[in-house]
Amino acid sequence: MHFASRLLLILSLLVAPLAFANGADSKLPFTLKGQWQQGSMLIGNTVPGNQVWFNGRALSVSPDGDFVFGLDRDEKPDAEIKVQTSPEAAPQIWPYKVAARAWSIQRIDGLLPDKVEPPAAVTARIEREAVLLNAARDRDTPQTGFRQNFIWAATGRISGVFGNQRILNGIPKQPHYGVDVAVPTGTVIRAPADGVVSLAEPDLYFTGGTIIIDHGQGVSSIMVHLSALKAKVGDVVKQGDVVALSGMTGRATGPHLHWGINWFRSRLDPEKLLPPMPVSRKK
Ligand SMILES: [Zn+2]
Incomplete structure (x- = not known):
């Protein structure tokens, strides 16, 4: 791929989740409640049967589609959620930013x-x-x-x-x-x-x-x-x-x-x- 178009693709991937988080894209295969901030817990919901990963860790999904993950006190700023909607489908990745908190x-x-x-x-x-x-x-x-x-x-x-x-x-x-x-x-x-x-x-x-x-x-x-x-x-x-x-x-x-x-x-x-x-x- 041409360097400029690759850069454009990377930039659009970085910007996309912000739009998704605001509900601008109805195709997002999950919802999330919680703050992207160190020390927080986030609860998501997806179609039962979907596979979900947070930062590479496979999450359990309850029979009604709920999943959960937490952000450590020292969580790194770059995070991602990966979802696979069927065994045949290619997994999709959404990057997120974790806000740092000031500790005394x-x-x-x-x-x-x-x-x-x-x-x-x-x-x-x-x-x-x-x-x-x-x-x-x-x-x-x-x-x-x-x-x-x-x-x-x-x-x-x-x-x-x-x-x-x-x-x-x-x-x-x-x-x-x-x-x-x-x-x-x-x-x-x-x-x-x-x-x-x-x-x-x-x-x-x-x-x-x-x-x-x-x-x-x-x-x-x-x-x-x-x-x-x-x-x-x-x-x-x-x-x-x-x-x-x-x-x-x-x-x-x-x-x-x-x-x-x-x-x-x-x-x-x-x-x-x-x-x-x-x-x-x-x-
Ligand atoms: Zn104590």
Whole structure:
């Protein structure tokens, strides 16, 4: 192909999805709800039987055509959705741009080493527990709880927001992959959406009492620092069911609920899925 016409083709491919997203092209074989922004979850619908990929990953499509994917805190700006409408049809690709968000980065130097890295004696334990957590997050099950309007697992002052990161003695620590709600120990923690309990551990090193609820198609909630678990692995829970009591187990400096939402291993911002907290929040 001539260079100029190839360039024109590339340019038209880049521009096309913007028009599609505005509904200008009725031939788009899917609809999408959600923001193309780091930390967001997007829910799509297509004709059941169509195959859909997000950034090369094949997505489950529910019997009524729903699919879901999430944009990680550090999601790259270029994304694409690929759809194949029949085994004979050529797959079509739509590129999208993911908007970056600004995360607060805090540098603290001069800390004692034991405040920065966990002791070597617990390394094997931490690795073992990471395997458990990843296995729960890797599930791809047909539940459709992810389609509900999520509710707050507990209400209270928001004491920590998603995405912040601390750099201690020059070492970047894991960013804050969840929202913190300051609640006294023993506060009931509710399932934010329907699902199945995929992990219930009373005492993990970092997260203490920990519950993961599988909301289907890779979407899961993790609630940590719990003082008591009120559900076990395999329990089917409805939105609003009590699954645990809050606490400050694991590496927590005070009682609070830490709640994270994942799409597989991508870390999403719970506040993007929720109505505003129904109490006054920290400035
Ligand atoms: Zn937290």
